[in-house]
């Protein structure tokens with residue numbers, strides 16, 4: 001038994017940073033820092049719409065999801081070669097390892113690149129080499145999840161999955177991202193059924209800007225194993241009860257939610273209500289280069305904004321992150337033991 005009452009609130013930021021954890025909702029293209037955008041633009045001879053790193057950063061003021069996506073897709077235009085994808089993936093995983101992330105399940109958006117003539121092979125092999133190197137160097141277990149862009153058609157998603165199948169062993173699942181409103185999960189019923197038949201895990205963004213009905217159809221039509229975001233579930237008490245009963249994980253992204261105006265401030269985020277309802281919530285960074293911080297920054301800032309969150313909630317969120325991962329039971333048990341040891345030591349007299 002961990003005596004959470006013995007851990008003083010002032011030790012919380014250090015505890016949050018040092019505790020072992022998993023990151024389950026990170027778009028690798030969203031870790032593309034302005035410095036790397038400019039370096040890759042130079043290396044690849046790509047013209048940018050902004051004269052300087054500072055001017056680009058100044059444009060990172062978003063009013064909603066779409067206003068962000070427009071800039072995010074433009075930033076990704078500097079990624080052309082396998083080496084670029086390796087460099088991008090390795091830079092993120094280096095930061096994650098330094099933040100005590102033990103397991104990262106990383107989204108990538110192949111359609112953002114293949115539409116510009118980039119070969120699927122270069123996207124997948126660049127990223128998967130970065131994952132293998134991260135494991136060899138730091139023991140970080142990193143896996144890839146291929147996301148379909150939901151503003152495009154299901155036929156295009158199906159063609160994307162087929163084009164990726166020669167590298168089937170390099171990714172563990174498929175996801176659904178991009179503009180949510182007007183693009184309900186059921187639009188992708190067939191391609192998700194195909195992915196499941198191939199033995200892939202399936203997840204979907206739902207209930208970020210979209211209504212609770214999109215969370216329900218992600219569950220009932222796509223049969224997802226996790227909901228990405230899902231914060232609008234609170235608008236349907238019956239749905240909240242179902243999510244709790246089914247232990248369906250929600251990968252919540254606090255800094256993202258404020259930057260994209262889902263909540264006005266971190267202090268008004270519904271994380272405490274989600275935890276109170278017994279949901280399997282995890283904390284994630286979404287697009288850290290655009291939203292003001294990586295995983296530990298998300299933890300430290302949301303805990304600072306919500307003083308009712310303490311060491312017990314920190315432990316629960318880290319434990320949920322391992323439970324909600326697609327890792328083996330043996331890996332989950334090992335990480336959870338490490339987590340227990342970490343909190344027991346923090347609570348020792």
Ligand code: ADE
Nearest residue numbers: 027177178179205286287
């Ligand atoms: N792609 C990258 N970040 C996203 C988000 N927060 N929602 C939907 N699609 C995204």
Ligand code: ZN
Nearest residue numbers: 177205228286
């Ligand atoms: Zn996301």
